[in-house]
Amino acid sequence: MSEEVATMTAVWGRAQQQDFRSRVRGCLLGGAVGDALGAGIEFDSLEAIRQAYGAEGVTDYVPAFGRRGAITDDTQMTLFTAEGLIRAQVRRDSGAWHPPTDVHRAYLRWAATQSDWGPDERRKDTGWLAREEWLYSRRAPGRACLAGLGDDRMGTVDQPKNPNSKGCGTVMRSAPFGLLVGWEPQLVFQLAIECAAQTHGHATGMLAAGAFAVIIHALARGEALDHAVQQSLAVLGSRPGHEETTDALRRALGAVRQGLPTANRVEALGEGWTADEALAIAVYCALVAEDVRHGLLLAVNHSGDSDSTGSVCGNLLGVQHGETALPPAWVAELEGRGTILQIADDFAMEMTQAPALHGPAGASSAWLERYPNA
Template sequence: MNEHGSTTVGTALWGRAEQQEFRGRVRGCLLGGAIGDALGAGIEFDSLAAVRAAHGPAGVTGYVPAYGRRGAVTDDTQMTLFTAEGLIRAHVRRDTGAWHPPTDIHGAYLRWAATQRDWGPDERVADAGWLAREEWLYARRAPGNACLSGLADTAMGTPEAPKNPDSKGCGAVMRSAPFGLLVGWEPRQVFRLAADCAVQTHGHPTGRLAAGAFAAVVHGVVRGETLEGAVRGALALLAAHAGHEETTAALLRALDAVRQGPPTAERLESLGEGWVAEEALAMGVYCALVAEDVRHGLLLAVNHGGDSDSTGSICGNILGALHGETVLPPGWVVELEGRSTILELADDFAMELTQGPALHGRDAASAAWLARYPRA
């Protein structure tokens, strides 16, 4: 086992009920994050006062138009989907003897970057895979400058030579939930992989470690821990890394805020605005911790004067992973942009992790699967 090794659960250990539960959590995580993203998309750059003036004292209570439609997602969801696709391709490529997941994630992020500059899919790219051919993803939805600049060339940022070493924007955190869905991995490995991939665009220690902590929180709840227990597990992992202080302090403030009284937009804003990594993580975690249900948690997460789509996305990823897809408000699910793509990718992710050897192992190979997730 190398530094990015795993202890992936074998197919024989996955019973039917376990597979169904895991698929529901993967669907919940990706759909929940996309719903939170879409709820915040139309108010991302507005102050709380402006949100209330436009939508009433409660703020938004559902989707509002953004990018020409209701239920539109932003770069948060786009990059999260490519993270999940990159992880699938990493597991598929492992059969070749090549096992370096950050390289596969970087390839996925380069495919995302192409969606931000090209008019549509380039059918001449033989190893693009199916996700990069989804035309609806070819849309600019306020991508972060660090994400664009970090992926402007083919050189991959590494922990030793990170891209944008001074950047701790939330762009690495908001895309990192899929790392937490690697249920067969040890928590420290999930944390490290998310952090190592964050430096491909965000090299500041806080930008990197907040991404690792977020992945660890998702990982904990998917494996059956309480949300508070998962947060405290992430804090323990953080403590082992130099430069953890900002992220640790932000998560501790989120835990303290839970005990300070009923949740309000003002209490949420005491944790920050969400533009930087540790604030976005703390705000999303706080809203998930105090959520009476998914609807309440997501509306709290977006109704503030900051990076509403990112805090909504983080909260939605957590709540969806914690409770599964069936708790998501159906009216929001049905109106969500890209719903069919998100569900297709979620099901593929769950299938790869639970039945991968039957799709591309030594004794079996599905040509259709390898066309969807090329090994190149």
């Protein structure tokens, strides 16, 4: 990946910076809210959900992992994706430029939170996110993610980890790649694929992650969602093995034209356990959403992987409309809200004001302590 073609070239005005920060916050908070809405019903059928919560299904947070508003591994890994991308930008000052490696190291830090009792305070190179004690909790992590990160070898597109896996664990963590708005869509697509290969090697698992990143990228630039989906289809079409992902997105677009949105229309797109199905469900729900609340509830009330489809839908709606469109009561009760806001604001600041934080002319010691370039 060429450093020159991936470098931010835009000059950011204050209004642009504020809009971008709102979209980044909306993307990460929205994904976490959708994740938390689905966390308590992830393995339940639609019938069981309606029996437990009424004909409309869940309409608010329900307890999961001992509390309301609890997030799952989807939000955990998304936060580490964002942190890895920030550290990749910082490490360019040292002459090192290989974002997949930095994201992989971030994922290894996430994997440690799934097995260690808490942060290792002796390690000063881990950065601040890995020292957040509340993240040291297993929240139904995917087997492919754990297996892919079970050793230090980084999977690549040519030699991926878990070559037969196409689970949604690639899509649910890939929104931050799309927030690299200074990059070209094809590069965003490629980076998401390369990082998906670190845990899921099936073409559908990788390509769905890339397609999702391209959709987020277009939305972050202010494009309409239907145009963003068409752009992702265009990028997908040239890649071997794209058929499942392409078909899933086209079925999502077709479902929009079939009438009023219902849980049955969502279930016709699948259950969301695979990457293509999770992406299709989330895209459909975001396209037909009357507002963020309506879209998220539609995305989680179905038989299947409710937290992942809710998370991906929340990423889409959040980046499209910004943080102020999110239901305030859900944001207020969200687990880890402070951490999510901090990583979002740091991401936005790094992408828009990096020269003021680090570079040949000098660096902020506080920033390098948060995001070590070692």
